Amino acid sequence: MTRSTGVVVIGGGQSGLAAGYHLRRLGIEHVIFDAQTAPGGAWQHTWDSLRLFSPAAYSSLPGRFMPAQEGEVYPDAAHVVSYLADYEKRYELPVQRGVWVSAVHRDGEHLRVETDSGDWRARAVISATGTWTRPFLPAVPGRRAFQGRQLHTVQYRSPDEFAGQRVIVVGGGNSAAQIAADLAPSTELTWVTQRPPRYLADGIDGRALFDSATARRQALDAGRADTGGVALLGEIVAVPPVRAARDAGLLHAKPMFTRLTPTGVEWADGSSAEADAVIWCTGFRPALAHFASLRLRGTRGHIATVGTRAVDEPRLHLLGYGDWTGPASATLIGVGRPARDAAREIADLLTS
Structure with a gap:
């Protein structure tokens, strides 16, 4: 049996939770599918010594400050996982765990979302799957010959x-x-x-990076000269x-x-x-294989967007994949604004 909802959010990490927060505030029916079996997104799988680039208060999702970690200026990954689990519980976000989304198809006025626990029909879809599951390895000569x-x-x-x-x-x-x-x-x-x-200069952290990325996007959107953004800082x-x-x-x-x-x-x-x-340590590519049937992919695996909305499928929004889906949107502090904008656009779509 195919079930229906207003919005399907694919991914229950930081971007999916930010989307759920804003959809909930607007009273939009939605469900969040997460392939992980526990809260915390990719933060569950990082190396032991990883630290955030910003103090806790500047690494927060919308609506709730991240508490400071005792004895640490820059929180570790375990602290982030605890924060995300608490955030999800606090706002009673409708996360269904251990659900793998395999494909999204056009289905008349709806998008049909195929999962390993059944199909869903939705008026809109937000993809928040991130990049962690698609590590990139460069094609360096001899890579297959190395015996280590x-x-x-x-x-x-x-x-x-x-x-x-x-x-x-x-x-x-x-x-x-x-x-x-x-x-x-x-x-x-x-x-x-x-x-x-x-x-970067020793006194600069993620706060300055977010401000720089935001200023660059505002300048470009207003038709002003490119400020260079984060690249100028280091x-x-x-x-x-x-x-x-x-x-x-x-x-x-x-x-x-x-x-x-x-x-x-x-x-x-x-x-x-x-x-x-x-x-x-050569980066990642966006995890977007579930959109193959929509034929939206362009250069470097990106889907063309205006803000977070896909140009060729206005019922689809992409959240948290990098600056092409919102300034600093792949960061905790940066994802809140594009998540809000996506939820507002979807609200307009649902009432049109």
């Missing part, structure tokens, strides 16, 4: 399993810097980046563990190697390094 261990950010947990090993960390963003700092004291670390690491937030490792001289980045060998990596000048493991 290769893993992506999503598989890294702790430096304990690499103690005493020769480890290469690939990537110039926050994840790479945090993982490199984690590994530096106990491994023979080689950190490689496409270009020299660009640290790429790595110097959270305390990164700052400590950097200041201790443990973080020295080398340029990107040209190929992997069976026992390590090799650079263009012929120099090489042996390695027991390579950790690819």
Whole structure:
């Protein structure tokens, strides 16, 4: 039997919860499907030492401040999971867990959502599946020839399993810097980046990043010159563990190697390094396979949007995938505004 509702939200992490909060405030009937079996989204699966880039009060979803974590300026992932679980319970959000959405189809005036627990018909769909389930690995020559261990950010947990090993960390963003700092004291670390690491000033954290991303989007929307946004500030937030490792001289980045060998990596000048493991901190792609039948994907796997609304399917909104679906929308503090806008557009759609 196919059930019906006003809105189906796909994904019960931070973006799905923000969407549910605003839909609830507007009195819109909805259901939130989450493939995870417990609250917390991707934060349940991060490495042990991960820290937010901003203090708790500046890492909050709409309607409820994240409480500070005792003894920590920048909360860890476990604190975020607890906050998200409390948020979901506080607002009585209709999350159905362990439900996998396989496809979304057009069905007359509705969208039909196929799940492993049955089909649903909805007037609108919000996709909030994020990127964590689609790690990206670059096509570097020799990657299949390397005989050591290769893993992506999503598989890294702790430096304990690499103690005493020769480890290469690939990537110039926050994840790479945090993982490199984690590994530096106990491994023979080689950190490689496409270009020299660009640290934000030590006093700058996620608050400034959000403000910069928002100012850039406002300028572009108003037809003004591009402010450059976050890129002008730098790429790595110097959270305390990164700052400590950097200041201790443990973080020295080398340029990107040209190929992997069976026992390590090799650079263009012929120099090489042996390695027991390579950790690819090379980013993600949006998890949007459930929209394949709608044929909306464009370049780099993106769906063309105006704000959060899909250009070629106005009943569909995408939330939390990056700046193309709202300034800083992949962050806790940044997702609230685009979630509000999506809910308001859907309210207008439902009453039209």
